[in-house]
Amino acid sequence: MNRRCKTALNICSALLILLLVMHGRARAHRINILAWQEGDHFTARVYWTDGKPVAEAGLEVTAPDGSVVFRSRTGKDGLCSFRLHKPGKYRLAARASMGHAAETRIDFPANTAIPVHSGNTGQGGPEPLHPVSSQVAAGMASGPVTHGCARHCGEKSGCGCITALQLKAILDSRLRPIMREIALTRAESRKISPENVIAGLGYIAGLAGIALWASSRKHNGK
Amino acid sequence: MHISEGILSAPLLAAGWAATAGGLAAGLKRMNAEKIPETALLTAAFFVASLIHVPIGPSNAHLALNGLAGILLGWSAFPAIFTALMLQAVLFQFGGITTLGVNTFNMAMPAVAAGYIAAPFLRSGRKSIAVACSGITGAMSLLASAFLVALTLALAGESFSSIAGMIFIAHLPVAAIEGVVTGGAVSFILKTKPDLLKRRA
Numbered sequence: 001m002n003r004r005c006k007t008a009l010n011i012c013s014a015l016l017i018l019l020l021v022m023h024g025r026a027r028a029h030r031i032n033i034l035a036w037q038e039g040d041h042f043t044a045r046v047y048w049t050d051g052k053p054v055a056e057a058g059l060e061v062t063a064p065d066g067s068v069v070f071r072s073r074t075g076k077d078g079l080c081s082f083r084l085h086k087p088g089k090y091r092l093a094a095r096a097s098m099g100h101a102a103e104t105r106i107d108f109p110a111n112t113a114i115p116v117h118s119g120n121t122g123q124g125g126p127e128p129l130h131p132v133s134s135q136v137a138a139g140m141a142s143g144p145v146t147h148g149c150a151r152h153c154g155e156k157s158g159c160g161c162i163t164a165l166q167l168k169a170i171l172d173s174r175l176r177p178i179m180r181e182i183a184l185t186r187a188e189s190r191k192i193s194p195e196n197v198i199a200g201l202g203y204i205a206g207l208a209g210i211a212l213w214a215s216s217r218k219h220n221g222k
Numbered sequence: 223m224h225i226s227e228g229i230l231s232a233p234l235l236a237a238g239w240a241a242t243a244g245g246l247a248a249g250l251k252r253m254n255a256e257k258i259p260e261t262a263l264l265t266a267a268f269f270v271a272s273l274i275h276v277p278i279g280p281s282n283a284h285l286a287l288n289g290l291a292g293i294l295l296g297w298s299a300f301p302a303i304f305t306a307l308m309l310q311a312v313l314f315q316f317g318g319i320t321t322l323g324v325n326t327f328n329m330a331m332p333a334v335a336a337g338y339i340a341a342p343f344l345r346s347g348r349k350s351i352a353v354a355c356s357g358i359t360g361a362m363s364l365l366a367s368a369f370l371v372a373l374t375l376a377l378a379g380e381s382f383s384s385i386a387g388m389i390f391i392a393h394l395p396v397a398a399i400e401g402v403v404t405g406g407a408v409s410f411i412l413k414t415k416p417d418l419l420k421r422r423a
Contacts, residue, residue, distance in 0.1 A: 030224070098223065099223075099374075101229055200309040201270070204262055204269060205266075211253075215254070
């Protein structure tokens with residue numbers, strides 16, 4: 001290796017070491033999207049790979065038939081909630097500034113859909129998540145849980161029985177933090193790992209080696 | 223400045239690939255055995271530099287070092303940046319494979335231009351002028367890349383004025399850092415091995 005190559009090697013090695021040291025506070029330049037279900041509501045979270053929320057990201061939900069059923073923007077926390085009314089597999093796309101985009105698929109199974117009242121067009125808006133009333137929560141704690149209240153106790157007021165719908169609301173409420181935790185864990189797992197950075201540098205070294213080998217073969221006239 | 227999949231139209235993607243193919247051909251043609259280690263090291267620098275991000279408002283910007291690559295490599299900046307962007311797309315899902323052509327062109331073309339602009343100043347023999355011009359061209363090449371990204375997004379249907387304004391504002395502090403890094407690197411090379419700059423491809 002001549003002096004020119006050695007100098008280039010020294011300069012770039014110093015630069016690389018500096019950049020690798022700085023990698024500890026690196027931010028990834030990619031947006032991700034996660035969505036989790038809470039009953040008939042979905043919450044989408046748009047975030048940079050380091051976990052920071054993407055504010056004001058455009059969000060679009062496309063139904064299986066290709067129609068856009070929901071369009072909104074995330075808040076400062078990168079979150080956006082919406083309600084779906086028809087079961088199916090939806091496409092959820094997020095778009096942030098400067099050409100950043102991400103998408104995911106959400107499955108809304110038929111058995112979790114809540115019947116829609118007449119007059120609902122299926123165009124959901126960003127709605128707050130259902131709070132579970134203290135009465136419902138108290139009902140779960142104080143009485144038996146059944147799916148046929150009328151059959152068991154004749155719809156007596158204050159009997160402590162709850163309906164299937166109320167049970168579902170309670171479960172959604174209890175599962176909400178778990179679903180959020182799973183989503184955050186997934187977000188954590190999508191961060192850039194030092195292993196990937198080293199792998200990339202390894203690929204570059206390998207490609208350079210191949211190029212040098214090809215060059216030497218050409219030089220030797222083989 | 224990695225444009226993601228699903229944003230650009232097919233003609234734009236094809237145009238990006240065509241332009242990048244031309245740049246790659248020119249770069250590979252000028253790359254000799256001596257240039258390969260230098261190109262590989264600047265590829266690695268570009269690959270890692272893009273991970274250093276500066277949060278600005280609702281978005282964030284990252285270092286690129288494309289100006290430095292252009293000053294040191296000339297047309298060989300095309301294969302260097304192409305390789306780095308491809309690895310970023312595969313390993314980190316930055317940008318995308320279909321947008322690789324456009325993203326490479328947006329980053330590499332200003333780099334090559336920076337190399338040509340800085341070349342006469344580097345040969346002038348006056349170190350202060352050479353360092354200052356390298357720093358300025360390093361910063362300008364990043365802003366030129368930002369301009370090309372804004373132009374690409376405008377061609378994809380977004381409002382050019384709003385996108386360009388946002389991208390320029392987002393990249394001004396990063397451009398300043400790029401200028402300092404590029405000027406510093408050139409200053410060091412001028413001290414240790416000035417031939418490296420005079421004999422670039």
